[in-house]
Amino acid sequence: MIDISVKTLGTLARGLRVVEAIAEHQPIGLTDLSRVLDEDKSALQRTLATLHDAGWIRPLPDSPPRWEVSVKPLVVAGRALTSSPLPARARPLLGSLRDATGETAHLALVDQSTIAVVDVAEGKQIVRTALQVGQVHPPETSAAGRAICAQLAPDTRAALASDPAALLTDDEYTQIRTRGWSLCEGAVQPGSTSIGAAVLDSSGNPIGAVIVSGPDTRLTPDRYAEIGALVRDTAAELGGGRQH
Structure with a gap:
């Protein structure tokens, strides 16, 4: 984590918390x-008025009004993902992976303690696994989380997890790391199986994961x-090929 030794803006932090809530x-x-x-x-009312004036939230025609997020965060997120080098490089690779497997392929990235979907190449089958950009993967049970945790030291792994007791054993993570991919059989979405592999940066640290997901009737053992x-x-091609 980068230490920026300047005083933060409490009003801005409040505004961001309000948008998230x-x-x-x-x-x-x-x-x-x-x-x-x-x-x-x-x-809070002043914060709502400011966010509304800036276009981040909008009121429903209720009295008193109820608030919802506008499309502006989606526009900003879309621009960020389009211009970000990793998702841009991943897009054609996800499409090729989807075509090769016949199932939905997606990229999830790690941001502090969150593993979130940033791009999806949907399968072309009528019955398929559906994912949304922004969907969060649990570190303990998802294929993405297990692939990423396998590349972390035990203490770092425990810090990432919201429920450390639900983590796999060290031997199981060693097995995932050795073969290069992880497995989730219905633990996150019943009836769906996912296989994931960690994307590593140039130093060998996990920055995300590539995942293929599909119904367990097609994605069979x-x-x-x-x-x-x-x-x-x-995942190795996207991350530069480094595995350990």
Whole structure:
């Protein structure tokens, strides 16, 4: 983590917390939002007015109004992902992985303690795994989380997890690291199986994961090794090929 030794802006931090809370609970009114954030109503009302004026939130035609997030965060996120080098390089690779496996392929990146989907190449089958950009993967049980945790030291792994007791054993993470891919059989989404591989930076640190997901009726155990190898190779190409 970079240490920036300057005084932070409390009003800006409050505004960001408000946007996040509205996104999680929308539509939500002032009274409920005040309760969720444990904030004073008058100060919160000024923050809402400022965010509305800047175009980040919008009121529903209720009285009193309830608030929801506008499309502006989506526009900003879309521009960021389009211009970010890693997702841009991943897009054609995800498409190729989707075509090779017949299943949905996606990229998830690590941001502090969150593993979030940043791009998806949806499978072309009528019945397929559906994911949304911004969806969060649990570190303990998801294929992405298990692949990433396998590349971390035990103490760092525990710090990433929201429920350290749900982590796999050290031997299981060693097995994932050795073969290069992880497995999730219905632990996150019943009836869906996912296979993931960590994307490593130039220093060998995990920065994300490439994942293939599909219904367990098609992504069956006899296909695990084949798809695992494809996912592993795609992640290695995206991360520069370094594995350990």
